[in-house]
Amino acid sequence: MMKITRILSVTLTLLVLGQPALADEEATDAGPTLYERMGSWEGIDQIVADTLALHLENEEIVDILDGIDLDKLHTNVTAFFAMGTGGPNKYEGRDMTSSHAALGLTEADFDAAVSDVLKAVRKNVEDESVAEEVNAILQSLRPAVMGTAAPAG
Ligand code: HEM
Numbered sequence: 001m002m003k004i005t006r007i008l009s010v011t012l013t014l015l016v017l018g019q020p021a022l023a024d025e026e027a028t029d030a031g032p033t034l035y036e037r038m039g040s041w042e043g044i045d046q047i048v049a050d051t052l053a054l055h056l057e058n059e060e061i062v063d064i065l066d067g068i069d070l071d072k073l074h075t076n077v078t079a080f081f082a083m084g085t086g087g088p089n090k091y092e093g094r095d096m097t098s099s100h101a102a103l104g105l106t107e108a109d110f111d112a113a114v115s116d117v118l119k120a121v122r123k124n125v126e127d128e129s130v131a132e133e134v135n136a137i138l139q140s141l142r143p144a145v146m147g148t149a150a151p152a153g
Contacts, residue, residue, distance in 0.1 A: 033086040037130050040087065041087065044100060045078050047081075048078045052073070055116055064109065080093060096131065101147055105145065110145060
């Protein structure tokens, strides 16, 4: 009986102590998330700030932002990026089709916006693969933003 109790106790200790080590190993194997490679929350916050500044100097986009609450947009876009790149889910905004439906966006508007985002990413992150991955994510959202995606459900 003593022996069984001891084995049980060792097994339990290993289970409890072994857990964080296993989790760490898994995180290392998978490599840092895109969220982390963008500088986590602070990094993304800065990228969004730089993107909005570029939008305000971008002839293709500046008029569309007229009358828009830019602080709210900044907060929502930061949370959206964090959620979509492996960070925490704190996004409380609308879905991509609803939030852009009234704006009458053209494909040229979309391309101009993406170009500003990528400039801001490259300004803040040296690793070019980060810009490439962000571009792939943004392109995958094109149908939803442009309202050409098949309705969900
Ligand atoms: C993949 C591309 C895009 C992403 C990921 C994106 C992301 C977002 C997010 C997360 C919001 C907040 C939604 C909410 O407040 O509920 C938003 C709103 C908005 N976006 Fe985009 N967006 C994209 C493309 C564009 C483009 C091309 C434009 C125009 C040039 C644009 C202009 C706006 C504006 C004006 C709002 C505010 C709408 C409002 O408050 O009524 N977005 N976007």
